[in-house]
Amino acid sequence: MQKYLIKSALVVNEGSIRNADVLISNGHIEKVQSRITEIDTNVIEINAEGKYLLPGCIDDQVHFREPGLTHKATIYTESKAAVAGGVTSFMEMPNTIPNALTEELLEDKYKIGSQTSLANYSFFMGTSNNNTDEVLKMNSRKKDVCGVKIFMGASTGNMLVDNVMTLDKVFRESEMLIATHCEDERIIKANYERLKKDYVDETLFASTSSTASAVGGQT
Numbered sequence: 556m557q558k559y560l561i562k563s564a565l566v567v568n569e570g571s572i573r574n575a576d577v578l579i580s581n582g583h584i585e586k587v588q589s590r591i592t593e594i595d596t597n598v599i600e601i602n603a604e605g606k607y608l609l610p611g612c613i614d615d616q617v618h619f620r621e622p623g624l625t626h627k628a629t630i631y632t633e634s635k636a637a638v639a640g641g642v643t644s645f646m647e648m649p650n651t652i653p654n655a656l657t658e659e660l661l662e663d664k665y666k667i668g669s670q671t672s673l674a675n676y677s678f679f680m681g682t683s684n685n686n687t688d689e690v691l692k693m694n695s696r697k698k699d700v701c702g703v704k705i706f707m708g709a710s711t712g713n714m715l716v717d718n719v720m721t722l723d724k725v726f727r728e729s730e731m732l733i734a735t736h737c738e739d740e741r742i743i744k745a746n747y748e749r750l751k752k753d754y755v756d757e758t759l760f761a762s763t764s765s766t767a768s769a770v771g772g773q774t
Contacts, residue, residue, distance in 0.1 A: 557597065557599060558578065558579065558580045558595055558597060558598040558599065559578070559579040559598065559599050559600075559601060560576060560577070560578050560579075560591060560598050560599070560600045560601065561576065561577040561578075561579070561601045561603050561608060562576050562591075562600055562601065562602050562603060562604070563576065563602065563603055563604040563605075564576070564577060564603035564604075564606060564607070564608035565603075565605070565606065565607045565608065566587060566608050567607055567608065567609045567610075568587075568609075568610060572607075573589075574589070575587050575588060575589055576588055576589070576590055576591040577591075577608065578591050578598075609641065611641065611642065611643025611644060612640075612641050612642045612643065612644075613642070613643070613644040613645070613646075614637065614642045614644070614645045614646070615645075615646045615701075616646065616648060616734075617633065617637075617645045617646065617647050617648065618647070618648050618650070619633040619634070619645075619647050619651075620633075620651065621651060621664075621667060622651055622652060622653070622663065622664070622667070623651050623652025623653065624651070624652060629671065630647075630664075630667050630668055630671050630672050630676070631671035631672065631673070633645075634671070634672045634673045634674045634676070635673050637673075637674050638673050638674050642674065643674050643675060644674055644675035644676070644677075645674055645675070645676055645677075646676075646677045646678070646679060646701040646702070647664070647676065647677070647678045647679065648679055648704060649661070649678070649679045649680060649681030649704050649714070650681065650704075650706070650711035650712065650714055651664070651711075652711065652712065653712065654681045654683070654711060654712045654713060654714050655678065655679070655680060655681045656680075656681045656682075656683055656686045656689060656713065656714075657686065657689045658680075658689055658692050658693075661678060661680055661681075661700070664678045665678060665699075677699065677700065677701035678700065678701065679700075679701060679702050679703065679704040679734065680693045680700055680702070680703050680704065680731070681704055681714055682703055682704060682705045682706075682714070682716050682721075682725060683713045683714055683715070683716060683721075684713075684715070684716055684717070684718040684721050685721070687721055687724050687725055687728075690703055690725055690729060691725075691728055691729060693729070693731050694728075694729065694730040694731065697730060697731060700731065701732065702731050702732035702733060702734050703725065703729055703731045703732070703733045703734070704733075704734050704735075705722070705725065705733060705734070705735040705736070706735075706736045706738075707722075707735060707736055707737055707738045707739065707740070708736055708738030708739070708740050708743050709740060709743070715740060717740045
C-alpha cells in the first residue's frame with residue numbers, strides 16, 4: 556500500500572499545536588515527529604507548510620437514508636460529504652426503510668457500506684416492542700456494531716418502544732452501548748393534540764378577525 560509523508564504541518568492533537576511531519580503507511584499513522592526523513596522511493600510527499608492537520612472527526616448519529624430513501628441520499632453520497640468535511644468515521648441510525656430490526660437487515664447495510672462508503676462506518680441495531688431476541692444477538696457482534704438504538708417516542712415504521720417489559724429486558728441483558736430517545740409517547744400525543752387544537756382555534760380566530768375588519772372597512 557502507498558506511503559504518504561505529510562511535511563511541516565501544524566498538527567493539532569491532544570490539546571496542543573506543533574509543527575511536525577506525519578508518516579502514513581498501510582493506512583495507519585506510523586510516525587509523528589518534528590522531522591522525518593523517509594528514504595522509501597514509493598513515498599508520496601505532501602507539503603503542508605502553514606496548514607493545520609487535525610484528527611478525523613467521528614459523527615455518532617447520522618441518517619444516510621439507505622436503503623429505502625435513496626432519492627434523498629445514499630451511504631456513498633453522505634460518506635463523501637462527511638470526508639469532505641473532515642468526518643472520517645460515522646455511526647448510522649436504524650430508521651431506514653426497512654428498519655434495521657433484524658440481524659439480516661442490519662447485515663445488508665454493512666454490505667452496502669463495505670462496497671460504497673468512503674469513510675469508516677458502523678450501524679446501530681434498531682429496537683421495537685417485539686424484536687428483543689434479534690437485539691440480543693448483537694452481544695456477539697460488539698466489535699463491529701456500534702450500539703442499539705431505542706426510540707421511546709414514535710419514529711419511522713415499527714420503531715416505537717413503549718413496552719416496559721421490552722425496555723427492561725434490553726437494558727438488563729444487552730451488553731451493547733444503548734442510545735435512546737428518552738421520550739414518552741403519551742405526552743407527545745397529548746401535546747400534539749393540544750397544539751393542533753390551539754392552532755385550529757387561532758387560525759379560525761385570525762380568519763374571523765380578518766373578515767370582520769374587511770367588512771368594517773367597507774361600511
